Amino acid sequence: MPQTYQRMVLAARPRGPVAPENFRLETVPVPALADGELLIRNHYLSLDPYMRGRMSAAKSYATSQQLDETMIGGTVGQVVASRNEYYKVGEFVGGMLGWSEMGVSDGLLLRKLDTTRIPLSAFLGVVGMPGMAAWYGFNQIMEAGSGDTVVVSAASGAVGSVVGQLARLRGCRVVGIAGGAEKCDYVVKELGFHACVDYKAGNLEADLAAATPDGVDAIFENVGGACLDASLARTNAFARVALCGMIAGYNGQEMPIKNSRLLLINRLTVRGFIITEHMEFWQQGLQELAVLVANHQIKYRESVADGLAAAPQAFIGLLQGHNFGKQLVKLI
DSSP states (O other), X not given: OOSEEXXXXXXXXXXXXXXXXXXXXXXEEOOOOOTTOEEEEEEEEEOOTHHHHHTSOSOOSSOOOOTTSBOOOOEEEEEEEEOOTTSOTTOEEEEOOOSBSEEEEOSTTOEEOOOSSSOGGGGGTTTSHHHHHHHHIIIIIIOOOTTOEEEEESTTSTTHHHHHHHHXXXXXXXXXXXXXXXXXXXXXXXXXXXXXXXXXXXXXXXXXXXXXXXXXXXXXXXXXXXXXXXXXXXXXXXXXXXXOOOGGGTTSOOOOOTTTHHHHHTTOEEXXXXXXXXXXXXXXXXXXXXXXXXXXXXXXOEEEEEXXXXXXXXXXXXXXXXXXXXXXXXXX
């Protein structure tokens, strides 16, 4: 058993884009366990866009990340010591132990993970919080059925890729929006989307119009800004919009909606959601996703940074769209 481990803390709040100096790597002692506690050696750390909002002191749906404390984040790892009757040494668990090589938990917010058919890392992506965001937005808000046209922004990402595949399995026409020809090729050829628009090509509105000749019945929005505006312009009457992320404005940029009149004209339903506020759906959603992944009906891709010291740069890259699929940090 090691005597110390490393963690990454928030050293300073960003002013504009996130920079490496906003973080600090620390070495801390491994604590002694109290009754009911267990010690976990984290194998993977999840990096997600929501973390950018937590780094700010501005009021939001959740408490801000505290300075000089371990950065928030989802983790999967293995129990290495336990004084908790429910969790045994050697079991794999998922939780929110943050940007840290190890963590102590009382077990209340952990879930045991069965890695016999699903790789451990997938529980931070397609069978984790991103997958649940996709599942909830698609099933509870978009309500898209066979023959409907669905548009998904950030289509090659951890959330968007799952939304599109769920929609395809439901019989929808699925159109993605992604950045770059490589990502668009992956979305169509590997994930089975019917089309994908490269917003970096500079012809977003016309290309999206060409890809949605019958209009759009449901939108899953991860980006906001120009992507959302272009999608709204294609909506049919009574279309549904699931707002999961607005990454285009995470550094404080304005995101005006030029096509806001269509919210009324097309009688749209627009609903934002935070997936951690809908825990009553997690058991059903995760079970369904696990079966689809285990049966190879849903594919996924990961970008993996090596070591905790690489986490800040990987996170900055994520916010700039450099990742391909789910962004992880391998800790062991």
